[in-house]
Amino acid sequence: MNENVEQWQVRKPAVSSPDGAVAAQHWMAARAGAAMLAQGGNAVDAAVACAMALNVVEPWMCGLGGSGFLVVWLAKDREARVFNFQGTLAEAIDPADYPLDPAEPASLMGYPGVRDQANVRGYGAITLPGAVAGLSAALTAHGRLSWAEVLAPGIALAERGLPVDWHTTLQVALAMDLIRRDPAASAIYLPDGAPPLPETYRPLPALTATLKTLAAEGPQSFYQGSLAEKIAADLKAGGSRITIEDLAGYTVEQHAPLSGSHRGAAIHTAGETSGGARLLDMLAYLEDAFTPGEAVGPDTWIAYARGLDQAFATHKRKVGLAAAGAEEGGCTSHMSAVDAEGNMVALTYTLLNRFGSGVVLPQTGILMNNSVSYFDPRPGNPVSMAGGKRINSSNMCPTIATRDGQALFAVGASGANHIVPCTAQITALLLDYGISLEEAFHSPRIDASARGSVRVNPAMGTDGVAALAKVFELEVAQLMVFPKLYSCPSGVLRDPETGTCWGASDPSAPAAGAAIPAPFSLTPEGTGTTAPRA
Template identity: 30%
Template sequence: MRDFQFPGRSPIRATEAMAATSHPLSTLAAIDMLRSGGNAMDAAVCAAAVQAVVEPQSTGIGGDCFVLYCPNGQGDVLAFNGSGRAPEAATVDWYLDNGFSELPKQGPHAVTVPGAVDAWCRLLDDHGRKGIAAALTPAIRYAENGYVVHDRVAFDWKDPETDLSLDEVAARIFLPGGKPPTAGDVHRQPELAETLRIIAKSGRAGFYEGAVAEDIVGRLRRLGGLHTLDDFAATKGDYKTPVGTSYRGYGIHQMPPNNQGLTALLMLNVLSGFELGALDPNGAERLHLEIEAGRLAYRDRDDLLCDQDHVAVPVQALLSAAHANRLRGVIDPERAMTELPRLELPGSDTVYISVVDRDRNAVSFINSNYYSFGSGVVGPKTGVVLQNRGTSFRLDPMHPNCIAPGKRPLHTIMPGMMTKDGRAVMPFGVMGGGYQPFGHVRLLTNMIDFGMDPQQAIDAARVFYNQDVVEAERGVRVDAVEGLRRRGHQVAEPRHPLGGGQAVLIDWEKGTLTGASDPRKDGLALGY
């Protein structure tokens, strides 16, 4: 139990159903959907659609998504890959011949074909009750009538790295009066409202064919992009087999590559050989082991993870006990490693949604435009902000993650699912681009090794190794920071909070749900 004399929030507890998101309007929309007879998948898609309007810097229908789903909370965990692919004309030779040394972070060449809308429609057809029109109704209302800009959204909107003025359409919609909205302002997106109406009426064809696709592809082509209407029409997500590991008796499930979820599993496998629970949960020794395990796992990530439809990834070898033992063997509890390659891991703007309904259908759902406002390219008639996932590709023809026609890039957004004895225990996720494997491991070890409830585990101060520096949030104790420095780490305060997460814990014996949402964002968990 937390100390009620300190700032913080209690976890949310209920019996029937629970939703946790990073925005109050999104959580409310999910709860309304559940109380009107929808199930967890209906609620998750509805929540994601609302956030595509009210958190435009983080996500949108021009983005991608991944989903882990456990029907009735029992049996196999299903995985759905809703990430987009490179255009058919996007060969590495084209980019090299045209003078590119890397994929840009903004503009048309940063854009892969968005996969979110196809995924939403498919998942609702396969697992929902209400359909896409019902799921989009609240989002259409907010886009048309306006929504109040919340504080973290406003904080992200004014990020100096996001220059919406470079795109005249983006500037018109997202810099009203020539400046970003501030907290408390009302913002409207009427073009997006009309696009959502078309999708509500026509389903996925309303986005990938006809006027909406023509507007988006036309804009990309005018800017020099390689996308075609055929690329959009051919977009199709697919079910995959999750990858997983066992940690202290719990099953931890992640998306397979092209997703980076395997990175968190590598970290857990390494840490499983240390008695974390005997350490100070906020001390330097625990933080150091987490950092070193992460550095090793990210090396494997950057060297090997890619779209398995194009290049084989040695998943079983990476998840083997022998590999974990090799990695663990090079960690010195008293000294930072010096020979590992430099990590340069960008943050991202993402929304993560956790929902469990009365039938215990458990959904772990993540949707993103990657960088703040993605590529910065917006459809002039549709109001669709396009993601910039293409920037994750390499232009080294020998690298597994090299760009190729129809290939998916290495993807950072990763939903998680924890199970035990064949039943779902917790859909969970931690946002934040490259930080996410660290965030998953931090959340899980806080709960499993140190007995924290989901809210305590999410609230706890975080560290992240990036660009040869340990980023330590202000909540990390001074003595822990000094202990990291004594071990050879450079430590600095991050410019932004590290990530943001949600989780819903299922207690099958008591028949209860416990929800948590990150105070680093605007959201909350609600249940009934």
């Protein structure tokens, strides 16, 4: 083995239950979701509760100020549906506010730099957040429990405060330059001007009050009620062009999934504006060009890399990006849920960058997105800025696979440009080789996105690395906690014959975990989780 590779391995066993499972990037959020199953709720209730809890325990990734996609499989109807709650630009958005500046770095999405990074940080980077509207719409349409019930674990977590472990301290430290620009964000995340120490809790009084208001007054208050007035006032004071009329006009798009097939299974993704098109293109390449053998081998990784490169090259031509030079990093949350009846949810939502815009709205405690950087500041492209325009190009690709009218698995990931390669490979591994969910999550992966090279995890062995090196220019990099070079997946699987449900999460993400149904508690004992204490 390469002497420059660290000599350690981490393994997280999958959890299983006949009554369902939830997997997420934080074990406390997974428990919050699994508690809904214990209360008689279904996979939609579990996913929404999990998402609301993540807003508290993993705020740098997602939250009330974010947006995303939810894909649901309805077992009784044998149908998949999509809730697109992506953010939209203010009606009064003005591209003149975002002049190009070659001295500034490109945005996360790879578009040219803008003066003072106005599309990346601060109030000018914020789009209308769709999370509350999208999650509540899915709950109303397909959940069993009330809005207040699914918010209860998140409120309990918020009352206790943001749990700080070493990983939280790392995340804050990585974003210090952004956070210190905003007084409200600094007050929470930079006590005494520095990242908080592990084994502490940071109070969240404004966010706690906001969650309680949402529970009492309903999700509509975020867009047309008392919360909307506070949100609009804070945005205006900070210089955002978003108005209270923009908030009132926000809508969730509900539609059929973008679907394809692979090895006899139907694959349902979030739609053309998600990363699902690339995932399906990669799988279509494999159907035509690759016949899997008895076990995963070098030929597997070569085929997967070729398929991904081809899919990304097509995507980049479509959105006006160069064929190479894709973005790195990015911060998002994915969660998957399954219940005893075979309903499944794959849900991905995000603030886009780590800590989004770096803005915490003072009156509500909401950390806001920086999704204006999803848009090309140059005119004339499909993803260029326009008033009221919805985000129409994303890497998020929550995915559900079904066969013969029954759900097989739900999977997705975080990690910007790494999301599609990760999700596509796990999907392919499960269907190409019939391996277990746990084995798929612990299999080494490559990362390819038409950037001129392929990143490879040396855990696949010297023969695999050598075989890839004959075909591609390689970047050899192991799977680590940071940087997250191979994305951060969470998934669930259900055996249609036995009804056993499984949940698994990224083994290299310290707080990620899966949980099975149990009453919610703020303490870890007796909960059936796979992750250590935060």
